[in-house]
Amino acid sequence: MTRKLLVAAFVVALAATLHAADTPNTLTNEERADGWKLLFDGTTTSGWRGYKKDTPPAAWQVVDGAITLAGESVGDLITADEYENFEFAFEWKISKNGNSGVFYLVQEKPELKNTYNSGPEYQVIDNEGHPDAKNGPDRFAAANYALQAPTRSATKPVGEWNQGRIVKNGAHVEHWLNGEKVVEYELWSDAWKAQVAKSKFNAMPAYATARKGHLALQDHGNPVSFRSLKIKVLPSSKGTN
Numbered sequence: 001m002t003r004k005l006l007v008a009a010f011v012v013a014l015a016a017t018l019h020a021a022d023t024p025n026t027l028t029n030e031e032r033a034d035g036w037k038l039l040f041d042g043t044t045t046s047g048w049r050g051y052k053k054d055t056p057p058a059a060w061q062v063v064d065g066a067i068t069l070a071g072e073s074v075g076d077l078i079t080a081d082e083y084e085n086f087e088f089a090f091e092w093k094i095s096k097n098g099n100s101g102v103f104y105l106v107q108e109k110p111e112l113k114n115t116y117n118s119g120p121e122y123q124v125i126d127n128e129g130h131p132d133a134k135n136g137p138d139r140f141a142a143a144n145y146a147l148q149a150p151t152r153s154a155t156k157p158v159g160e161w162n163q164g165r166i167v168k169n170g171a172h173v174e175h176w177l178n179g180e181k182v183v184e185y186e187l188w189s190d191a192w193k194a195q196v197a198k199s200k201f202n203a204m205p206a207y208a209t210a211r212k213g214h215l216a217l218q219d220h221g222n223p224v225s226f227r228s229l230k231i232k233v234l235p236s237s238k239g240t241n
Helices: 003-022 029-033 131-135 190-197
Strands: 036-038 048-050 060-063 066-069 077-079 086-094 099-106 121-125 162-169 172-177 180-186 214-217 224-233
Touching: 086 099, 086 121, 099 162, 121 162, 180 190, 214 224
Parallel strands: none
Antiparallel strands: 036 224, 048 077, 060 066, 066 224, 077 214, 086 162, 086 224, 099 121, 099 214, 162 172, 172 180
């Protein structure tokens, strides 16, 4: 192959990689090789169902390539599978004055009415418009809701897509927003237990006690959209307590 053909082939391959990286609900070849898997195919809610339900509630619809809460309040959407150590990446877009969230380590037990009774929450919210954001920075977007505040507000304007990421490896948890790590904490540590004891979660004995669980998208009664949901299962853990 001539040098010109080699260069042309390289340019085509690079363009394809960049296109894949910019296309929602797809994986690049590098991501596949690194172990990432899509949790949303861009067209159906396959792999998701309602909390304590066998199927997804009808108001969770796929609209313009995104899982969207587009109707009346129907309850949270959860993954069919459970995860222990993982990186979970997703894009989210909240409505004006809206509120939602992404939960992890969610349990389905008879005594647990809601996903937040067991799962910590990556907050999704309009920082400027929703009343709960007025209650303090631990209610801001990307917070570990009502416990760890983000180190700074890195959200994009309402109506634009934000990139979120949750890393859970053993006891170690990170929340990322638009490429910045804004929350970091250790589950089950003395500091964490002290925080929980002073919070509303002290009245929820199952809160964040499980080592593995479902991921969940919250129905908070406001329109919200999620896309490019993908996960990489981590082979090892650190910081176990």
